[in-house]
Amino acid sequence: MAKNGVRAAKAAATRARMLAAARSLFVARGYTATTMRSIADEAGVAVQTMYFTFATKRAVLSELLDAEVAGDTAPVATLERPWVAEALAAPPTELIELLVTGTARIHARVVPVLEVVRSAAAVDPDIAGLWRTNIAQRHTVLTVFAGALAAKAALRANPARAAETMLATLAPECYHLLVHERGWSRDDWERWAADSLVRQLLVD
Structure with missing residues (x-):
């Protein structure tokens, strides 16, 4: 070398x-x-x-958060990751299941760090901005998923509301509550989240 x-x-x-x-x-x-x-x-x-x-310390936290979301330090956006392409190409129910599985993998890494960000955001304006950016990034990704879902199946709500439903159901705060605080397994959370989204989004 x-x-x-x-x-x-x-x-x-x-x-x-x-x-x-x-x-x-x-x-x-x-x-x-x-x-x-x-x-x-x-x-x-x-x-x-x-x-x-x-x-700065904020820059450390910001880079750490990006690395934990990605699972590596490669400069590849979430929407360009292979698992996202696979999910977006899948039939409606499988699309939701793959989205939930991918989200669970990310949450298993990132939720402890996001709890740090969320707690600090209450007292530090710079970190509050980092928290808002993270929410906006998640919403951007889920808007793409909602659009793909709407192109494949009849939905109970318009794509914008579908994205917001995904944003709430797949929120890291929800994962933290159920898995870290209430003792659910990751598989338990995946089954619940996938079933919830199928029921809320897809017309029977």
Whole structure:
């Protein structure tokens, strides 16, 4: 591997270590109580490295959230992911089931981090903006799914209302409540969410 390749690989590994440290501390302590220095100490890097790489704590949380949603650091939008293409091409009921399964995979990773964002949003305007952006991104994705569903089947509501119904049913807050607080398994949540959306959206 050339020197540039070695340097890039080392930088990527360090960045990943810092994000992992940030995730651990944000989830354990909350956003406000976590400092850039504490993340640096947890990651085993100088605090200057944290600031050079991310500049601000908000930027750390924002990048961590993006990585947790995606499941990797590849610059590929959700709507361009293979599982989304597979779901959008499926028949109506299967489309809903694949959407729910894909959402469950994302929630299993991201919900603890989203709880950090949601809690901090109440007291930090910058993080409130991050929370609103996340909701808007989810709504954009679900609007595409609602449009695809409307093109394949008769719906009980117009596509805009269908997207909002998906947004509420598949909300990370709902997943957190049922899985993390009430003890449902991920499979339990998937069955409930898929059945709920089929009943609410598709005409018999």
